[in-house]
Amino acid sequence: MISVLPPSSRRLWRAARSALVAALAWAAAGGSVAAASLTVLMGDDMAASSEFVQQLRADQEPGGRFELVRVSPGAAQPEAAAAPDTERAANAGVRTRGLRPSAADTPLTMAVGPAAARAAVERPGQEPLVLAMLSRLEYETLKASSPALRRGDRRVGVLLRDPAMADQLALVNAVLPQKHRVGVVATPESEPLVRELQRAAQGANPAWDLRVEYAPDARSIASALRQVVPQSDALMVLPDLIGDNQAATLSVLRAAATAGLPVFGASEGLVRSGGLAAAVSTPSQLAQQARQLGQKVASAGTGSGNSNNAPLVEAATPATVRVNATVARGLGLRLPEERELTDRLAAPR
Missing domain, CATH: 3.40.50 (Rossmann fold)
Structure with missing residues (x-):
């Protein structure tokens, strides 16, 4: 027996079907409006x-x-x-x-x-x-x-173009889970980055012991490093005038290598030059x-x-973690694979 819906019911059915099609299209689009x-x-x-x-x-x-x-x-x-x-x-x-x-x-x-x-x-x-x-x-x-x-x-x-400071600290924690002293040499123009880093360090559990020294010019970097290095378990290179300058970055890397400290940052170039690890997005x-x-x-x-x-x-969003395996061996560190570190950064915190 075939049941025929009355006209009012058919209209309701068509409306419901249209709503379902629209909902499926919305979901397929990721629930957002894509610009044409x-x-x-x-x-x-x-x-x-x-x-x-x-x-x-x-x-x-x-x-x-x-x-x-x-x-x-x-x-x-x-x-x-x-x-x-x-x-x-x-x-x-x-x-x-x-x-x-x-x-x-x-x-x-x-x-x-x-x-x-x-x-x-x-x-x-x-x-x-x-x-x-x-x-x-x-x-x-x-x-x-x-x-x-x-x-x-x-x-x-x-x-x-750079990951949040909280993500960069999460990478340091994934690589050095028992260490919580991070040193940074920054420029006066880097204050917005330093404030973000300080908030991330204070909001972590446990909180990071952050030491920041400022270098107003290239000649001051060595002096700032002498203050930071003895009080740090790792150094971080910010994406600022130091991180964007090859000579300044190399000064940080040399001081860290002399003291046996790992260096973290947010660029593959830093890792290639002697940094230990970086969280990057292509x-x-x-x-x-x-x-x-x-x-x-x-x-x-x-x-x-x-x-x-x-x-x-x-x-x-830090899509990839890069690790310098040669530096890791020189520091006596056995690190997880890059993919595992990437997954750790992507995990909810």
Whole structure:
């Protein structure tokens, strides 16, 4: 016997089915709103920035609009210009054209690097904006010098390229579980990083014994190290003027090697140069995280007129741990495999 639903019941069934289909589509999309239109501002040709943009392009949804706009050095506003033939070949499928999206698009702008970030925040408009591939200090400088970043009528996300200090301390703990004295030589400009590190150290269980000495110039590093090294079980190199300077980083590594101390940081370059371990994220991994942050920003409520609509700032998720096995042997340490250390950092704490 075939039962025929009355018209009112059929309408209810169709409505329920439509709701179910929509819910499944929402879940498949990760429960977020993906921007159909992505404009990427690129302010440099560094390999890391190029890898970041290539991953963004590879992950673009079918049918979505992807625009690559190059920011001229020193330009107050981004300028879209026709790409040369070599760039067209490298960026197949990307149209470099005007910045104004069509009304049918759901636009999102993503700025890659500090130059592009500055151009993006100064550009008028209210479309959601993600600033990526910035160090903490570059972001703090931008925030202090660009009132437009605090105007409140645009939803802004910021993805820092380095892991949070809490994650870096978690790596030290995973490698040296019985040690809790960490020494740092910092510059006066590093104060935002030092404050974050101090909060992470105090919030850990047990708390870290953190010793920080400041080196106002390159000649002061040796003196600061003489104060820090005897009171430390490990040294940490911050992503600041010391961590970004090869000669300064080598000074820290040499002092640590002489004292038999391991050095931790947030770059593969540090590990290759003689550091023990680092928690890092590759540009491709950062691009994937930036897309997720963009979805959060795009799906958030509008912040028009809300002066408290502060940027949503995320540190890089440490996707990989790198270890210098030669340094570990020299220090007499038997460390877990890199994959195991990576899993430990990813575990909830």
